[in-house]
Amino acid sequence: MFNEYQHLRIPGPTPISPEVEREMSKTILGHRSKDFSDIFKDTCEKAKGIFKTKEDVFIIAASGTGALEMAVANIVEPDDKVLVIQTGVFGERFAKINAAFRANVIVDKYELGEVANPQRIKKILSENPDIKAVFLTHCETSTTVVNPIKEIGEIVKDTPAILIVDSVSGLVGMDLNMDDWRIDIVVTASHKALGLAPGLALISVSQKAWAIIEDHKGPKFYFDLISYRKNMKNNTTPFTGPVTLVFGLSKSLDKINNEGLDNVFRRHMLIKNMLRAAVRAIGLDLFIEDDNSASATVTGIKGNFQIDVNELISVLKEDYKIIIAGGQGDLKGKIFRIGHMGYIHPLDILTTISGLEMALKQLGYPVELGAGIRAAEEVWCDEKGISK
């Protein structure tokens, strides 16, 4: 009866809605057929809305890291000086990809939980006018911080460098305005706030970045952006595209547009605030204390009261069918993370909070049952304007 029953609350893959699931299951089409090209064209056009850009948005059959590599492989030549803002595991991944492509990498490393500092970045750029590209993570999934992209965009735009942003776990969950914020390359993936299965990545490129890409000599083929741009003119991909994921993406974008992108952001913010209020009421500590520095798509919680994080995760999974994530890298065992992006309703986070209260009680921690739920419901009522 309940063997597939679950509440998937990790920071991706995220739950897939029935509508998107049905769309991904519709009869497959040839990737060069007119029927598919029509859907592809419409989908790429709709995708510009979530990037807030006038530029083309390209679809790649790869997971998010493939598109991060695409950003590096089309820009960086050996010995080019690049700046990587490292606020966690995914900033570190950008540094590793750049190292693999023989870049001269300057790493601006932050304490775990700290957000990127625009003034520090401005100083590094002024001391290194030869920096070709700045690599930045929007939502750093490992620490659950959100970096100040807009402020950093303001700084990078006045330099020869381009700004490359990994928004894999940010886009659609939190506002990002590629054109107004002067971001040169934005990358995202299907299995986060877009609520699809993994295997599709999206990338968009500014004119400032195209000027570099057109002169780029380094080795690339599957990830060669020029060939994607050329094929886009015929509403197709250079290589076989992820046909069924494109079906799902089209439906997911329609759902986002029907709800209204600003309402999608508000929903993520509401769920974030409900969860944060609940965590505080339960007596746990948030890994990111400052609400403005905390992601709206994933929340990190400290394993205080000497919580055994792994024990909590397994009780939630076994007894409550709620699947959450532990810490990554140096935060393994120190924090646990609850993902709340994409196909998630405020009621779903209440379910997660209930499970958390009961699992903690079950493990013998001093928790007042219902305290977290009450705090979360109050946040929701406030947002609805329902007086207490």
Next chain:
Amino acid sequence: MFNEYQHLRIPGPTPISPEVEREMSKTILGHRSKDFSDIFKDTCEKAKGIFKTKEDVFIIAASGTGALEMAVANIVEPDDKVLVIQTGVFGERFAKINAAFRANVIVDKYELGEVANPQRIKKILSENPDIKAVFLTHCETSTTVVNPIKEIGEIVKDTPAILIVDSVSGLVGMDLNMDDWRIDIVVTASHKALGLAPGLALISVSQKAWAIIEDHKGPKFYFDLISYRKNMKNNTTPFTGPVTLVFGLSKSLDKINNEGLDNVFRRHMLIKNMLRAAVRAIGLDLFIEDDNSASATVTGIKGNFQIDVNELISVLKEDYKIIIAGGQGDLKGKIFRIGHMGYIHPLDILTTISGLEMALKQLGYPVELGAGIRAAEEVWCDEKGISK
């Protein structure tokens, strides 16, 4: 009523069976979860069977070309001498990828429709003992020839070079024995004879090839085989794997094993022979006259009687819901191709033959209705041992 009704007879993507479709639609799992790792481990283990290898088979979130690049990116250093056997568009693609990675590429180019010549390859290898790798296409989808992998493997095994085979449209449709035939790297993809949606590629590597990969210095990250091998020990992928396609692959492999791999080959061969007999009876010319040189997964037919190939393709699609493919590259407009791999029953090729007879009649060509069907049914009856 019939808006999704179709007979998809292109050389990939291919039809997806209801069982595989349901499996790909089952509730998504986290890519690092124990539940997914168990499925992943079992699936990679089963995949060894279709490669006929003892080596690990790796799963990549990419389409076939991504895995072709993986083979190049882990083996080739700038200026390395490589031999590319070019029997069509996909051999040409191997040459392009090698050129992108700055290899010193020797291209052994064949006439369109010609198969690779083992003795010619032997001569080139003896004249160039410094060749590091030989790139070969199993089924050349563009010309519909099948190359003599086994004979070429016999030759390459006695040289320092490794043999890299693109079996994207070959594996499962035709026999390939990676270990016995001494193939060092085999690549295939999900949307051909495996009958899945596009977005998943498979690759396996011999010990002879690992020795080169372990010393390889060139830039790579998403396609870095060493990181896939390291993660395989923990039954996972270095980056987010194509979770739902792995569900489907597991089911597809079960279906192949239930039918029996040899029976799957026999079914493809029967369908090939039924279609070839029909084409001859209808009075059309096969692009590959020699049955032994012709693929069991895709058949190329010449546009004789001054057939307007594009007109035929559109009548088949509009009036009969049968979708076939035209020619690629220099064969555009000269041939049409019928794909018959994966989830296809002999009855399905009879449907295609009927549509072809009627579409030709409709276009005013001298066709005796039923002649193709009669010939195809005779082939099937012979195979069943039913006397005429």
